[in-house]
Amino acid sequence: MDEPGIAIVTRDRFLASIEARRGQAGAVAATIAAAYGIDLPSAGRWAGGADIAFAWAGPGEWSAIADRPIARDLAGRLAGQAAVTDQSDGWHLTEVSGLRVRDTLAKMLPIDLDPAALPPGAVALTRAGHIDLRLRHLSAGVYELAVFRSLGADFAGWLEASAAEFR
Amino acid sequence: MRLTCPHCGNRGIEEFAYGGDADRRRPDGEPFGQAWMDYVYLRRNPAGAHREWWYHASGCRAWLVVTRDTTTHVVASVQEVAR
Ligand SMILES: [Zn+2]
Numbered sequence: 001m002d003e004p005g006i007a008i009v010t011r012d013r014f015l016a017s018i019e020a021r022r023g024q025a026g027a028v029a030a031t032i033a034a035a036y037g038i039d040l041p042s043a044g045r046w047a048g049g050a051d052i053a054f055a056w057a058g059p060g061e062w063s064a065i066a067d068r069p070i071a072r073d074l075a076g077r078l079a080g081q082a083a084v085t086d087q088s089d090g091w092h093l094t095e096v097s098g099l100r101v102r103d104t105l106a107k108m109l110p111i112d113l114d115p116a117a118l119p120p121g122a123v124a125l126t127r128a129g130h131i132d133l134r135l136r137h138l139s140a141g142v143y144e145l146a147v148f149r150s151l152g153a154d155f156a157g158w159l160e161a162s163a164a165e166f167r
Numbered sequence: 168m169r170l171t172c173p174h175c176g177n178r179g180i181e182e183f184a185y186g187g188d189a190d191r192r193r194p195d196g197e198p199f200g201q202a203w204m205d206y207v208y209l210r211r212n213p214a215g216a217h218r219e220w221w222y223h224a225s226g227c228r229a230w231l232v233v234t235r236d237t238t239t240h241v242v243a244s245v246q247e248v249a250r
Contacts, residue, residue, distance in 0.1 A: 043174045043175070043227075044174070044175065044176070058174070058227040058228050058229065059174055059227060059229055059247070110178070110179045110181060110182065111178070124175070125175060125225070125226045125227055126175075126178070126182060126225060126226060127181070127182060127225035132224075132225050
């Protein structure tokens, strides 16, 4: 079967925010590397895999995205180094892919989506219209879009409408 | 107008919120009077170089100090505020 013009899948993941305490970013990175074997990514990047990943979420901040509950484990390991908050209920996650995925996203996202500017491994904190959004470029042409859950239905409506012509 | 965030790169102005003149100073310790009136209400509104706060609201949520020419919108510098 040909690759679809656009494919949209809602994802359930366990999320936690990590905010390094003042001067503790290095210690946080060391803890994460020792515990999960992942180097905390620098600005505009994510690292890890489908089981657990860490996405840059701002200066000194990261988001953990996992296939299992993660916040309690992180909070224990990072005690004194970072504030950890379970965000699993807070975000609406969508995975989009397909031949016309960038044409769809370009209708609302004000950033350069060309793989030269936003390659796999990249994270962009931006907005879709008035909805703040975190984008992860997972693998070539596959994107994860995270918005606050209260805006998820609105966002899904926009995404469906924008994708309709590429179905 | 676009700003180059030190963390996120070059972004459109719709991602940012304006925070006003970066050189104003609160007249802490002054009794309520002219100094507070000036601080709250009066702006220099220069034609030319201006240092101003910008917040990357839809991005990394960092506060930035931007030096901008108000007559041309040419941005001379964007600096992160020390955390
Ligand atoms: Zn930024």
